[in-house]
Amino acid sequence: MPLYVGLVHKDPESCYGISFPDAPGCFSAADDAADIFAMAQEALTLWLEGMVEDNLPIARPRKIEEIRHDPDWRESVADSVFAIGVNLSTVHKVAA
Numbered sequence: 001m002p003l004y005v006g007l008v009h010k011d012p013e014s015c016y017g018i019s020f021p022d023a024p025g026c027f028s029a030a031d032d033a034a035d036i037f038a039m040a041q042e043a044l045t046l047w048l049e050g051m052v053e054d055n056l057p058i059a060r061p062r063k064i065e066e067i068r069h070d071p072d073w074r075e076s077v078a079d080s081v082f083a084i085g086v087n088l089s090t091v092h093k094v095a096a
Contacts, residue, residue, distance in 0.1 A: 003085030004061040006040045007073075008033075010081045018084070021073045022059045023047050037084060044086050 006018045015029040016036045020043075028043035030036040051058050064083055067073050077083070 002061045003087050004044055005064050005067055006044070006084045006086055007067075007076055007080040008036055008082050008084065009076075009079060016081070018043070019076070020044060020047075020086075021067050021070065021076075022061045024059075033081075040084060040086050 004020050004022055006020050009017045009019075010033075015031050016033050017027065017029045018036055018040050019027045020040075023044060026043055026047035028036070028039040030039045048058065062070075064077075064085075068077050
């Protein structure tokens with residue numbers, strides 16, 4: 001199963017936040033970096049369930065290399081603390 005890339009960000013005095021370039025509107029946050037993995041999986045699962053329920057098209061997940069070259073996401077990738085890949089059964093950390 002392809003992995004959905006999640007970009008993790010952290011500003012001073014804030015939680016860790018995650019967004020998914022190929023899952024518009026899907027995001028989550030966690031106080032601790034270790035918790036962002038479970039939160040990412042839960043957020044993406046709920047997003048996909050909503051897309052299926054509403055009979056909306058689901059974007060093909062891209063590889064991190066493709067997202068790095070996307071002008072809409074280039075800066076977000078560069079500013080991320082790290083990126084993870086989510087396949088809805090396990091979460092994998094990938095280089096950002």
